Amino acid sequence: MTDERDPRVSQRYRELGREEPPGELDAGILAASRRAAKTRLAPLVPPTGRRHWYFPAAAAAIITLAVAVTLHMERQQLDPEFSGLRPEPPEAKKEPLAAAPPQESPAKPSAPREFARQPDGGSLNSQAAKPAEPLAMPQHSSQAADTIEQGSSAGARRESRARADQSSQPQAVPREAPSGAPARLLGRIAKAQSPEAALERIAELRRQGKHDEADKALAEFRRRYPDYRIAAQMLKKVERP
Amino acid sequence: MEAPDEQLMLAYRDGNAGAFETLYLRHRERVFRFVLRGVKSRATAEELFQEIWMRVIEARERYAPQARFTTWLYTIAHHRMVDHWRRGGLSLVELDEQDPPGDSPDPARQLEAREALARFAQALEALPVAQREAFLLHEEAGLSIAEIAAATGSNAEAAKSRLRYAVAKLKAAVEDD
Numbered sequence: 001m002t003d004e005r006d007p008r009v010s011q012r013y014r015e016l017g018r019e020e021p022p023g024e025l026d027a028g029i030l031a032a033s034r035r036a037a038k039t040r041l042a043p044l045v046p047p048t049g050r051r052h053w054y055f056p057a058a059a060a061a062i063i064t065l066a067v068a069v070t071l072h073m074e075r076q077q078l079d080p081e082f083s084g085l086r087p088e089p090p091e092a093k094k095e096p097l098a099a100a101p102p103q104e105s106p107a108k109p110s111a112p113r114e115f116a117r118q119p120d121g122g123s124l125n126s127q128a129a130k131p132a133e134p135l136a137m138p139q140h141s142s143q144a145a146d147t148i149e150q151g152s153s154a155g156a157r158r159e160s161r162a163r164a165d166q167s168s169q170p171q172a173v174p175r176e177a178p179s180g181a182p183a184r185l186l187g188r189i190a191k192a193q194s195p196e197a198a199l200e201r202i203a204e205l206r207r208q209g210k211h212d213e214a215d216k217a218l219a220e221f222r223r224r225y226p227d228y229r230i231a232a233q234m235l236k237k238v239e240r241p
Numbered sequence: 242m243e244a245p246d247e248q249l250m251l252a253y254r255d256g257n258a259g260a261f262e263t264l265y266l267r268h269r270e271r272v273f274r275f276v277l278r279g280v281k282s283r284a285t286a287e288e289l290f291q292e293i294w295m296r297v298i299e300a301r302e303r304y305a306p307q308a309r310f311t312t313w314l315y316t317i318a319h320h321r322m323v324d325h326w327r328r329g330g331l332s333l334v335e336l337d338e339q340d341p342p343g344d345s346p347d348p349a350r351q352l353e354a355r356e357a358l359a360r361f362a363q364a365l366e367a368l369p370v371a372q373r374e375a376f377l378l379h380e381e382a383g384l385s386i387a388e389i390a391a392a393t394g395s396n397a398e399a400a401k402s403r404l405r406y407a408v409a410k411l412k413a414a415v416e417d418d
Binding site for chain 1: 253256257258261262265269270273274277278283287290291294295298299301357358361362365379380381386401404405408411412415416
């Protein structure tokens with residue numbers, strides 16, 4: 001260590017005085033130090049002894065929670081996307097082509113839910129969470145729905161409702177009931193829980209190369225949802241290439 | 242044998258309030274004078290002094306004995322002083338009202354000694370801030386060149402140069418007496 005001190009300078013500096021802090025200041029600082037000492041800090045070293053299981057247990061809990069949350073989020077994101085592509089229940093496949101859609105079971109609610117969904121609004125999750133509910137139908141396109149429903153052997157209550165709808169709209173011209181594959185296709189669209197799901201079905205037909213069916217389904221879709229604006233990305237999938 | 246500063250600080254970090262008291266009583270005067278001779282008024286010095294020790298208390302959990310405790314302590318003090326200097330005042334405390342050293346009954350000698358001390362105080366006050374701080378850290382806190390460099394965030398060459406300049410100017414003031 002290099003000592004740069006000069007004895008005379010040091011002596012003169014010492015002569016300047018030996019000032020001390022006031023006693024009140026000492027008391028205040030020491031009181032603050034005692035208060036702080038009572039506040040023990042969290043240990044920065046791993047726990048030892050009987051608590052050595054803390055870290056493994058905490059790690060396991062965190063990993064379990066992370067996996068559960070991830071799976072839950074994935075399920076919530078995928079359900080709306082693929083709800084329209086779910087395979088039909090086995091009992092529905094066994095029924096003839098003109099059979100009633102599966103949702104038209106006796107457990108079906110007495111009155112179908114009114115379509116109140118905006119094309120780009122609403123919660124997909126909320127709809128996906130109700131898979132057993134009947135197709136949400138736009139009120140202004142109920143004729144098309146009725147046409148489809150006429151092509152199937154709907155229950156008596158459904159028929160009576162359809163007749164009531166027709167009587168309430170006497171100027172409406174009933175459409176021809178589709179048959180065969182288009183009927184099945186349109187039945188699927190009718191079973192679709194949302195416009196997005198119906199579009200997914202149409203896109204699936206395109207991918208399978210069933211362009212004629214896809215064209216008909218798309219036309220039916222546009223009749224059903226005349227106000228629905230199809231996103232550009234989806235439009236590429238559903239329109240004939 | 243007295244416990245080293247570093248050990249006391251670690252004990253305080255672990256909750257031993259008595260260790261801090263020992264540490265404080267060991268350093269309080271030097272820190273106070275270091276601050277007092279670097280600022281304008283005693284009130285400001287007391288305020289800064291309190292702030293320095295409160296910082297020490299707050300920073301106890303981050304303390305690691307990588308260097309001497311004194312270096313760490315005066316690094317905190319340096320930062321507080323820099324904050325103060327940035328806000329304004331740069332002069333030393335007034336010494337006019339202090340009693341002159343010695344107990345000489347001769348009024349003429351008393352006056353001479355008083356004047357010599359005033360000249361020294363003026364010379365100290367006239368030093369550039371960095372030189373004065375280097376001198377005070379060396380003379381009051383007992384820090385080495387390397388420790389001064391560490392506490393002030395400079396390099397050893399700069400610290401040594403500042404200290405040499407400071408001592409040379411103060412020596413000239415002493416020799417004028």
